[in-house]
Amino acid sequence: MSDGTRRDSGVPVSIPDSSIFPLLWVVAQKQVVLLLRYPLNTLSRFLTMFIFFLVVFFGGQAVAGPAITDTLDGIIVGFFLFTLAITAYSGLAWNVTREAQWGTLERLYMSPYGFGTVMAVKAGINVCLSFLWGVALLLAMMLVSGRWLTFDVVTVVPLAALTLASVIGIGFCFAGLALVYKRLENLFQLVQFGFVPLIAAPVWSYEWLTLLPIAHGSFLTRVAMSDGVRLWEFPASELVILTVVSVAYLAAGYYCFVFASRKARREGLLGHY
């Protein structure tokens, strides 16, 4: 892959593509194939979230009556982001555990692209696919509730992507922990539930909350979708803070992952389960 040629002879042999395309292609293909081959598995995840929304929506109506509409936008956007976040996070943290179980983790490590790149590509593809579910769920929620939110792709996608960048950072961090400490399923679940308060965090009241992962992005996405604010209509400072914080979490998480994989290799734990 490094140079596309055999070093000892200089003659190309089954030329490894020097681009990242082969990796992107096969990772995406695998994900799509599994989605289509095991539709029940895929559908059950979607239905779980949808039923959860129905319980909150109709349960909320029963308890709070018409007042539920005051927070309905937040609930819909919150569920939308939660779906995305769970998929992005589990694509890393849970995936490392599963790959170790399957005996494929070490093969991923031995990719000429590098382990970090492989995992990043897996996470990226996972996020892209998660948008499909997120949008499908969003449509279903809006249909049931009758509350139609603004979905400006140019605004929502970048904001959601930046929000998910911090989630991916957290995913990398816990994937790293899984490399070293293995069975962390309970911890993974706790972290997942931790996304709920972060998504609902009252950033408008407490500015320091913008420094937490997810919170700021969630707030801006909610504003964009319920008030129809376009990306360029947000104050630049808000977008800068969101970008810096998200990238910082992503970088920190990735560093944790690299550090943990070194530790796992030093202790001979990579691939163990």
Place this chain on the structure above:
Amino acid sequence: MPTPNHDPTVGYPTNETMTRSDGPGREAGPPAIRLDGLRKTFGSGENAVTAVDDVSFEIERGTVVGLLGPNGAGKTTTIKSMLGLIVPDAGTVEIDGIDVHSQPTRAYDRVGAMLEGARNVYWRLTVRENLAFFAGLGGDSPSTVGGRHDALLEQFGLADRAETVVNELSRGMKQKVSLASTLARDVDVVFMDEPTLGLDVETSLELRAEIRRLADRDDVTILVSSHDMDVIEDICDHVLVLENGRVVADDEVDALLDVFRSQEYRIEVDDVLPAAARTRLETAVDAEWTAERDDRRRTTISFTATGGDEFYDVIDVLREHDLPLRDVESVTPDLEDVFLELTAEDGQRSTAESPADSSSPARPSRDGEPARDGGAEPARDAGEELERGDRR
């Protein structure tokens, strides 16, 4: 390590992408694998266990080398260190002259590894999808490997199961898929940890033939770790024996067998040995005998001939005493005998480190090394991890 006869010019006939570019000039390059002073200790203080202790060797291109050793000898740690999956405390590992630990991604461009037999493929993907995935993971564009994969599927007898989900295949088939996926892209060096573990005899023989063919026809260098001595003796040109993290033998299979070529005989005679005959046999060949005294007057004489005329000396004694021969059986040592000899725990272990004297192998003590429990690799052998059921 000498390079055995191979024909590196022959490639896969069905696909030009599988034809290797290696010409005669290939021999002049660095060895396929070079280890120098590899050392790895797990834990610290009183709990420290040295899994690999100053291991050095070189493996020439196009050879099949067997890595042997009892459980906990350091085989898996050595292999994983060679692959960069374990960071050694000291020493260097080069594959095709590339330092695995300082330039891992460059080294991985040339390496394939089958570490956990049937386990290390995706069971929810089809056979062909697995090949495509691991080729892409190695950097090969999907558009260039279709023909190669067709050839591999044909070669491994998987062509008619190409579109079958791996989960539905037998264990032997899964193992073949694993090996095929390791070869799904063009690699120079392949590591195999227990490739035939759990396979039935027929599948094992097929897999051995494929491994041998890879080296002979495609000049791939293959390092095989196995407990199955038949496999090693059958397919390997060269053997490395590890014990307590150290190399105790590094030689060609035939040379190693020659070192222990002492021939054991069992001769059965239809009579009881007279005292004079017993004395002469004891003196001549240190023979042992067992007599059957019930209704048959029969004696079995066992002795080891280390070369020379011992066998004829025994026959002469029997003839002089008119002892009628009933049966003569010779027992030739195989690699398993050699292995057991090398790794014997009784302090009488022979060594092949100085195999020059093939008629009388040296039997030194254990290098003055303090005894260890042989458990240097806690739960690291592939076999211990193979039985975990899972879905993927």
